[in-house]
Amino acid sequence: MAEVATSVLHNVGNVLNSVGVSAELATSKVREFRTGSLKNVAELLQQNSADLPAFLTTDPRGKMLPDYLLKLAVHLAEPQQAILQEMEMLKKNIDHIKEIVAMQQRYARGTGVVEVLSVADLVDDSIRINAASFTRHEVNVACEIAQVPPLKTDRHKVMQILVNLLSNAKHALDQSEGDRRMMVRVTQNQEGMLEIAVIDNGTGIPPENLSRIFSHGFTTKKLGHGFGLHSGALAAKELGGTL
Numbered sequence: 001m002a003e004v005a006t007s008v009l010h011n012v013g014n015v016l017n018s019v020g021v022s023a024e025l026a027t028s029k030v031r032e033f034r035t036g037s038l039k040n041v042a043e044l045l046q047q048n049s050a051d052l053p054a055f056l057t058t059d060p061r062g063k064m065l066p067d068y069l070l071k072l073a074v075h076l077a078e079p080q081q082a083i084l085q086e087m088e089m090l091k092k093n094i095d096h097i098k099e100i101v102a103m104q105q106r107y108a109r110g111t112g113v114v115e116v117l118s119v120a121d122l123v124d125d126s127i128r129i130n131a132a133s134f135t136r137h138e139v140n141v142a143c144e145i146a147q148v149p150p151l152k153t154d155r156h157k158v159m160q161i162l163v164n165l166l167s168n169a170k171h172a173l174d175q176s177e178g179d180r181r182m183m184v185r186v187t188q189n190q191e192g193m194l195e196i197a198v199i200d201n202g203t204g205i206p207p208e209n210l211s212r213i214f215s216h217g218f219t220t221k222k223l224g225h226g227f228g229l230h231s232g233a234l235a236a237k238e239l240g241g242t243l
């Protein structure tokens, strides 16, 4: 399950980055609050409490107070709005982390369990595990899922395969200048077998590499291991299918 665990950590890490940025922004906005000015106004009023009407109507500082307070209120409203927005964002990101962790727990129960599952849910989960990364890399992910019967399978193995395919697709898009698109298409073929295709408009695979990509250790990436497709193919075989 290394693929899923790595993706989970990577994505939680990404979301935590956004959480950090939001916290930072909110803190700097709080610093903008001119609470000192409010204190000065209160002190001024206190010093003149013996005859406030006279202070407000005749003293030049007193006469400026209503206008000043109004400006202060406007000034305080702006950072308040910005902080509220950041807090919203924080809450969303924290919910997202919770979701990713909950998903990981669903998949951490150990392999070898066969359940009746919805393919759409499996596809959805595999995309969501990588969602933060797709957003960050501006990858547009679409799904086309045909009406297919529920699947009796081991969710770990399917996830392991899908997560690596999605991660490969994302890597293939890393160098793309134009729009980065990915599509997961689920269909049922003429033999009644389910087909899940992960399609990207990235670099593509040179023909000479096509026969090698499933070999253990074959990678063209600086930090790649070349395990993903190899173990994915084995997992698919164990499920009675092919990759």
Ligand SMILES: Nc1ncnc2c1ncn2[C@@H]1O[C@H](COP(=O)(O)OP(=O)(O)OP(=O)(O)O)[C@@H](O)[C@H]1O
Binding pocket: 164, 168, 169, 172, 200, 202, 203, 204, 205, 213, 218, 219, 220, 221, 223, 224, 225, 226, 227, 228, 229, 230
């Ligand atoms: N969608 C894709 N587009 C282009 N090349 C791909 C794609 N998927 C796989 N490849 C090629 O196949 C190679 C093997 O993929 P595989 O998933 O087995 O290993 P990897 O991604 O390099 O490393 P890892 O072990 O981390 O998955 C990749 O290094 C890449 O050259």
Ligand SMILES: [Mg+2]
Binding pocket: 164, 167, 168, 228, 229
């Ligand atoms: Mg891979």
